[in-house]
Structures are given as structure tokens and as C-alpha cells.
Amino acid sequence: MTDLTAEAPVLTTRDGKPLKASLARALRREKLRSLMLIAPLLVFIVVTFLAPIADMLFRSIDNRIVAETLPKTVVALAQWDETSGNLPDETVFQALHDDLLIAVEEKTHTRLGSRLNYEASGMSSLFRTTGRRVKRMEDGSYAEQFINADKDWGDVKTWQILKRFSPPYTAGYFLNAVDAQVTPDGIEMKPENQRLYLLLFARTMMLSLIITFSCLLFGYPIAYLLATLPLRYSNLLMILVLLPFWTSLLVRTSAWKVLLQQQGVINDALVWAGLVSNTDRLVLINNQTGTIIAMTHILMPFMILPLYSVMKTISPSYVRAAKSLGATDWTAFWRVYFPQTVPGIGAGAILVFILSIGYYITPELVGGTEGIFISNRIAYHISSSLNWGLAAALGVILLAMVLLLFYVYDRIVGIDNVKLG
Amino acid sequence: MDDQDSIVSFREVQKSYDGVSLVVKNLNLDIKRGEFLTMLGPSGSGKTTCLMMLAGFEAATHGEIFLNGKPINNVPPHKRGIGMVFQNYALFPHMTVAENLAFPLQVRKIGRAEQEAKVKRALEMVELAGFGARRPAQLSGGQQQRVAVARALVFEPDLVLMDEPLGALDKQLREQMQYEIKHIHESLGVSVVYVTHDQSEALTMSDRIAVFNDGVIQQLSGPDDLYENPQNSFVAQFIGENNKLTGTVKELNGATCQVALADGTELRAEKVNVDGVGKGTTLSLRPERVELEPNGGMDNKVTGRIEELIYLGDHIRIRMSVAGNNDFIVKVRNRGERRRLAEGQDIEIGWAAADCKALDLVQ
Numbered sequence: 001m002t003d004l005t006a007e008a009p010v011l012t013t014r015d016g017k018p019l020k021a022s023l024a025r026a027l028r029r030e031k032l033r034s035l036m037l038i039a040p041l042l043v044f045i046v047v048t049f050l051a052p053i054a055d056m057l058f059r060s061i062d063n064r065i066v067a068e069t070l071p072k073t074v075v076a077l078a079q080w081d082e083t084s085g086n087l088p089d090e091t092v093f094q095a096l097h098d099d100l101l102i103a104v105e106e107k108t109h110t111r112l113g114s115r116l117n118y119e120a121s122g123m124s125s126l127f128r129t130t131g132r133r134v135k136r137m138e139d140g141s142y143a144e145q146f147i148n149a150d151k152d153w154g155d156v157k158t159w160q161i162l163k164r165f166s167p168p169y170t171a172g173y174f175l176n177a178v179d180a181q182v183t184p185d186g187i188e189m190k191p192e193n194q195r196l197y198l199l200l201f202a203r204t205m206m207l208s209l210i211i212t213f214s215c216l217l218f219g220y221p222i223a224y225l226l227a228t229l230p231l232r233y234s235n236l237l238m239i240l241v242l243l244p245f246w247t248s249l250l251v252r253t254s255a256w257k258v259l260l261q262q263q264g265v266i267n268d269a270l271v272w273a274g275l276v277s278n279t280d281r282l283v284l285i286n287n288q289t290g291t292i293i294a295m296t297h298i299l300m301p302f303m304i305l306p307l308y309s310v311m312k313t314i315s316p317s318y319v320r321a322a323k324s325l326g327a328t329d330w331t332a333f334w335r336v337y338f339p340q341t342v343p344g345i346g347a348g349a350i351l352v353f354i355l356s357i358g359y360y361i362t363p364e365l366v367g368g369t370e371g372i373f374i375s376n377r378i379a380y381h382i383s384s385s386l387n388w389g390l391a392a393a394l395g396v397i398l399l400a401m402v403l404l405l406f407y408v409y410d411r412i413v414g415i416d417n418v419k420l421g
Numbered sequence: 422m423d424d425q426d427s428i429v430s431f432r433e434v435q436k437s438y439d440g441v442s443l444v445v446k447n448l449n450l451d452i453k454r455g456e457f458l459t460m461l462g463p464s465g466s467g468k469t470t471c472l473m474m475l476a477g478f479e480a481a482t483h484g485e486i487f488l489n490g491k492p493i494n495n496v497p498p499h500k501r502g503i504g505m506v507f508q509n510y511a512l513f514p515h516m517t518v519a520e521n522l523a524f525p526l527q528v529r530k531i532g533r534a535e536q537e538a539k540v541k542r543a544l545e546m547v548e549l550a551g552f553g554a555r556r557p558a559q560l561s562g563g564q565q566q567r568v569a570v571a572r573a574l575v576f577e578p579d580l581v582l583m584d585e586p587l588g589a590l591d592k593q594l595r596e597q598m599q600y601e602i603k604h605i606h607e608s609l610g611v612s613v614v615y616v617t618h619d620q621s622e623a624l625t626m627s628d629r630i631a632v633f634n635d636g637v638i639q640q641l642s643g644p645d646d647l648y649e650n651p652q653n654s655f656v657a658q659f660i661g662e663n664n665k666l667t668g669t670v671k672e673l674n675g676a677t678c679q680v681a682l683a684d685g686t687e688l689r690a691e692k693v694n695v696d697g698v699g700k701g702t703t704l705s706l707r708p709e710r711v712e713l714e715p716n717g718g719m720d721n722k723v724t725g726r727i728e729e730l731i732y733l734g735d736h737i738r739i740r741m742s743v744a745g746n747n748d749f750i751v752k753v754r755n756r757g758e759r760r761r762l763a764e765g766q767d768i769e770i771g772w773a774a775a776d777c778k779a780l781d782l783v784q
């Protein structure tokens with residue numbers, strides 16, 4: 001092909017300005033106007049939502065507290081060889097003394113203590129006791145005085161931890177979040193009995209998959225009915241599907257507690273019907289079964305609605321055509337109807353899976369210890385243990401997992417195949 | 422009752438959806454093997470309903486349907502072996518054209534090699550060889566339509582149903598497809614039941630036409646008969662253009678009758694569907710059978726006034742006031758008379774009694 005544009009004269013508007021520039025200016029003005037229309041909401045979202053999330057995520061690697069509280073010590077420790085097995089020399093102890101004097105004055109040393117305590121227990125009390133003694137120390141031979149104040153200062157391990165966590169950014173939270181730790185020999189897994197998070201992640205994934213699948217299993221026929229019943233009945237059914245949305249989540253979850261417990265309605269009914277003997281009633285709550293049952297119910301509408309909106313658009317003539325071509329009811333469904341609902345299944349499954357992977361209240365209430373999710377652990381670190389760095393790291397991993405799943409889904413199904421209506 | 426050359430027989434079939442009104446009233450119809458039969462009728466007259474009963478998607482409320490002499494009321498659709506082309510084509514959007522065509526072969530467990538050969542032949546038949554790998558959405562309306570026809574024929578049924586298959590196409594394409602479908606019908610020898618509400622489509626394609634109205638077959642005959650010899654006013658009105666004159670039967674004499682119009686004009690007409698002397702009747706007369714200034718022994722002669730002249734090139738339409746009817750249309754071939762004709766002019770017109778049918782009275 002020949003390049004026509006090269007020879008084409010530059011088009012201008014009537015005042016002689018190049019057409020392209022004029023067009024760009026006109027479009028820019030329009031864009032600016034629409035931007036101004038959305039500006040209030042944009043600012044609101046950035047200030048109250050995006051910024052806090054970014055800040056929270058940043059906490060997962062933020063370790064500036066060590067260098068800020070003990071600036072001189074951090075510098076002095078840089079010279080020390082932590083693999084030598086010897087304590088650092090007197091200059092380091094002197095720097096620590098200087099730093100701690102200021103820290104005690106500003107009362108920041110206890111915060112540093114709790115921060116380092118996440119990495120090795122005993123650090124918190126070490127800084128508290130030392131903080132009480134540091135003002136009374138005399139000049140000279142600081143090493144001796146520190147070790148007198150707390151014998152942990154005489155332990156190489158204490159100094160190794162201090163040095164390892166002196167950089168402003170750390171992978172420590174992330175390692176913790178995947179049950180790993182840094183030792184002088186490098187990164188290794190924590191002892192078997194201290195591992196927790198990998199199991200929780202795996203369980204969250206597993207249960208979310210099961211919940212998604214059971215939502216699909218129960219939701220598909222309902223959505224089909226919704227899409228095919230005459231309007232009179234389908235409206236009624238739609239109200240029943242939407243009813244849970246109008247009831248508080250807590251109320252629904254508590255209702256499941258009433259239904260599922262060992263002296264609850266379901267067990268009573270089963271015993272009465274003679275299906276279960278009174279002595280071994282089913283354990284349906286405070287375990288994974290409870291979480292699965294309650295979450296399936298609560299997330300069901302998120303599966304039904306996308307499915308319904310897709311099924312609604314499938315003309316009944318496709319199935320008729322299939323049957324007229326010789327397909328049995330099952331073949332017509334499986335080869336002709338079902339493939340056309342896949343975009344709805346995709347949308348519903350993504351929605352339910354992502355909602356359930358971050359669900360918190362329901363597992364907390366009906367999951368017991370067996371059925372809790374990673375999000376419950378995150379909540380614990382945010383509100384009880386106050387280890388926000390670890391909570392942030394867990395959150396980042398969860399987010400990354402969801403994004404990864406999105407990506408995999410996109411590769412397999414194609415994200416533009418997802419239809420919500 | 423089930424005679425050997427009919428592939429389909431409807432026997433006293435009735436259908437009601439709501440239990441209150443009948444959509445199909447007492448349908449008796451025999452479709453001959455190899456025939457192209459068209460169901461023609463206005464919207465809501467029950468054509469699709471008949472087709473759906475035949476295909477097995479609707480159950481007859483009463484009566485029996487026979488396919489190849491066997492009652493099929495209790496045979497599910499997929500066992501009837503009837504090909505069907507839907508109005509919106511119903512091509513499976515998630516399959517390619519070739520997969521669509523292979524579908525009926527796959528469900529019949531036909532070997533892969535034979536499948537491929539048949540699909541290829543079917544695509545060639547509708548002149549779409551090379552389009553096998555496309556999705557239906559990547560085809561034009563006419564191409565989709567052809568795929569739908571090919572899919573309904575690929576498993577070699579002896580009967581194919583088509584429900585307004587050309588409804589979505591523009592006029593030119595529709596005419597081309599009419600020809601192609603007719604051609605396929607002739608070369609394969611399948612029986613076709615075709616539904617349309619386009620009368621010219623029905624006239625050009627069909628061996629026989631069943632004109633439906635209000636759940637009843639008004640007339641079942643070949644295209645020419647339908648036009649030349651309508652059996653009642655509805656058919657006369659529905660097929661082609663038609664002038665309507667209302668009057669009372671004065672006397673009957675053999676094949677003709679004498680009819681007096683409201684203004685006293687007396688006309689002679691062929692007696693087709695009249696109840697007897699003194700009863701009302703509607704006369705039906707085709708516009709092209711009227712002659713201007715007839716010479717000699719014409720059966721009927723009246724004077725009318727020209728209200729409007731419409732020049733259409735090869736012919737001229739004249740709207741006239743005749744015997745109190747000011748919507749009387751006359752079509753004359755363009756032989757240069759237009760120079761002599763002027764609006765407001767009175768002129769004598771005439772027609773033969775055989776061209777004027779006395780039918781049942783409609784208001």
C-alpha cells in the first residue's frame with residue numbers, strides 16, 4: 001500500500017489553524033468538563049478509600065521505625081560482622097546509649113520493642129527494662145552496663161535481629177505471612193507447630209471454591225426457572241431471591257446458628273424423623289460445614305443474578321432448534337443451552353469467589369476454629385494484636401492471589417466473556 | 422384415512438393455549454410427499470401454531486397428526502426427524518458454521534468422515550463452501566439464512582418446516598433466497614411446509630397454498646387458482662388487488678347470477694359463494710380485468726368518474742368512482758391512452774361476467 005497521508009495536504013479550520021490541533025483542543029475542553037463533573041466523587045474516593053488502602057499496603061514493608069528510633073546504633077552496627085559470633089564493640093553500645101536516651105525521652109523505645117517483638121519474643125521486655133535503666137548509666141564501659149541491665153544484650157542473637165531489621169524496608173512481614181523466617185543461615189520455614197498462615201490461605205481458597213461450586217449447583221436451576229417461568233411466577237421467585245438482600249447479614253448468620261447447632265432445628269428434625277440418633281447429632285456449626293452452608297446461602301444471589309441476566313437473553317428457539325435436529329433434552333441442554341450460559345457462570349463464579357475469599361463476619365460467627373478464613377486472622381492483627389504490618393502483608397498476598405486468579409481466568413475463559421447483563 | 426402419498430395429515434386438529442379460545446379450529450390438511458406447501462395468512466392466524474404442533478413443540482388440544490401414516494401426537498420432537506428453519510435462524514452462536522451443520526449428524530452418531538463429507542456437500546449446496554470455520558455472528562443475514570437451511574437439510578429429512586425464514590431479509594435478498602430455496606426443494610425432492618404472510622412469496626414458491634384466517638383454512642389450492650378463483654371474500658381480498666362491490670342477488674341462472682348494487686346498477690357475475698336470491702353478496706373483480714371504453718358485447722358496462730391517475734411506467738392505475746364506490750381501481754397497460762385520460766372525466770368501463778366473482782357478503 002502506498003502512503004497516502006504523506007502527500008495529503010494538512011487540513012485546516014477556516015481561521016487557518018491545523019484541523020488536528022483544533023480538534024484536540026475542542027476534545028480537551030470536553031474532557032476537562034467531564035472530569036470536573038466527576039471530580040467531587042473522585043476526590044472523595046481517593047481521600048477516603050484509595051489513599052488509606054495504599055497506606056495500609058505500604059505498612060507491609062515499612063520498617064523505618066528501627067532506623068528512626070536508633071539512628072546512631074544502626075550506623076554503628078553496619079561495621080559489625082554478625083557472623084563472627086562476637087558481640088559488637090564498645091562504639092555500638094555507646095551509640096545505643098545515645099539513641100536510647102533520646103528514645104526514652106520521647107517514649108518511642110517501647111514501640112520499637114513491640115515492633116521487634118514480632119520477630120523474636122523477649123524484645124519488648126528487653127527494651128522496657130533497659131529503658132528504665134539507661135538514664136542511670138555512667139560514661140564508659142557501656143557494654144558491661146547494658147549487659148548488667150539485661151543479659152540479653154550479651155546475646156549475639158539480639159544484635160543479629162537488630163542488625164537484620166535495621167534497613168528501612170523489610171520483607172519480614174511477608175515472610176511471617178507465609179510462615180517463613182530469616183535466620184543467619186537465610187530464609188527457612190518456621191517449625192511445623194508455629195505454621196498457621198499457609199494453612200489458612202489454603203483453607204480460604206479451598207472453602208471459597210467449594211462455596212462457589214455449591215452456589216453454582218443450587219443457583220443454576222433457580223436462575224433457569226427465573227428466566228423461563230411466566231412473568232407472574234418469576235416475579236415472585238425473584239422477590240424470594242432478593243429477600244436476603246433486605247435482611248441484615250447478621251440476622252441471617254444468626255438464623256443459621258439457630259438452625260444448625262446440635263440442639264437446633266435441623267438436628268431436632270432429623271432426630272424426630274429418626275434419621276439421626278439422639279446421641280450422635282450432626283455437628284453442623286463451628287466447623288467448615290457451618291461456614292460452607294451459611295456462606296452458600298448468603299452469597300447465592302450473587303450467583304443467581306448474573307446467571308439470570310444471561311439466561312434471559314437466550315432465546316428458547318435454540319433449544320427447540322437443537323431438538324428439531326434430533327438432540328435429546330439432555331444433549332440440547334448440555335451442548336446448546338449450557339455453553340451459552342458460560343459467561344453468566346463466569347461472572348457469578350468470580351463474584352462469589354472474590355466475595356467469599358474476603359468474607360469475615362460469617363466465618364467468624366459460624367466457623368469455629370476449623371472454619372475461619374484468612375480474613376479473620378487479618379482482623380485479629382488489626383484490632384487485637386495491633387501487628388498492622390503483618391495484617392497488611394496478609395492483605396497484599398490475598399489481593400495478589402485474587403489478581404492472579406483474575407489473570408488465570410482471563411487466560412482460560414476470557415474476561416470479556418463475562419456478562420452481568 | 423392416511424393415504425399413501427401424503428407425508429403429513431392433520432385430522433380434526435384443534436389447539437387452544439388458554440382454554441378459552443381456539444387458535445386452530447378443526448384443521449384438516451393433507452400434505453403430499455415432495456410438495457411445497459405454504460401456509461399463508463395474516464398475523465395471529467395460527468400458522469406458527471400449526472407448525473409447532475407438527476414439529477412437536479406444542480401439543481394438539483384435540484385431533485391427530487400423522488407423519489408418514491403414523492400418529493405422532495406422543496412422539497417427542499427429536500424423534501420426529503423433521504428439519505426446521507426458524508424465523509431468527511437459531512444458529513448456535515457458540516459453534517462454527519461447520520459445527521452447526523455437524524450437530525444433527527453428531528447426535529445421530531454418524532461417523533466422522535461421513536459427517537465431514539455431508540457438511541461439505543450441504544455447504545456447497547447453499548454456496549457457502551469455505552465459510553465452515555466462521556461463527557454465525559460473522560455472517561451476513563442472507564448467509565445465516567442459508568446456513569439455517571443447510572442445517573435443516575443436512576440430515577436428509579423428508580420434511581422441512583420453515584417459519585417465515587426470509588422475514589428478516591431485505592426485498593432483493595428475499596427474492597434471491599426464494600429462488601434458491603425453491604431450487605433446493607426441486608433438486609432434493611423434500612416436502613416443505615413454508616409459513617409466510619407475504620403473498621407474493623407464497624405465489625412464487627408454492628405448489629399449493631393454504632390460506633389461513635382466524636384458525637381456519639379459507640382455501641387450499643395452487644397459486645393460480647387462488648388468484649383466479651377465490652372461494653370467499655377473505656381470499657379474494659387477501660391475495661392480490663381486488664375491487665369490492667356489495668349488492669343483492671336478483672336471480673340465479675346456471676353458473677352466473679344477476680346482482681343489483683345499492684344504487685340500482687345491475688351486474689352479471691360468476692356465482693361462486695352466494696346463499697340464494699335476495700341474499701347479500703360481495704362482488705370481487707381484479708383491477709386488470711376491467712376495460713376502458715369496451716366495445717360491443719361486454720357482459721357488464723358502467724360509467725364511472727376518474728378520481729385519480731397514477732402513472733407507474735408500464736401501467737397506469739386509475740382510481741375511479743363506480744356505483745358509489747370511490748375506491749375502484751383500474752389498471753391499464755400503458756399504450757398512450759393517458760393523453761386522453763383526465764381526472765374528473767366520466768368514462769365507460771366494462772368487464773366479463775367470468776372475471777367478476779359473487780362471493781360471501783362482508784361488511
Ligand SMILES: Nc1ncnc2c1ncn2[C@@H]1O[C@H](COP(=O)(O)OP(=O)(O)OP(=O)(O)O)[C@@H](O)[C@H]1O
Binds near residue numbers: 444463466618
Ligand atoms: N405460547 C402461546 N401462549 C398463548 N397464546 C399464544 C401462544 N403462541 C401463540 N399464541 C396465540 O395464538 C394465536 C396464533 O398465533 P401464531 O403464532 O400461530 O400466529 P401466526 O399465524 O404464526 O402469526 P405471525 O404471522 O404473526 O407469526 C395468536 O393470537 C397468539 O396470540
Ligand SMILES: [Mg+2]
Binds near residue numbers: 468469
Ligand atoms: Mg408466526
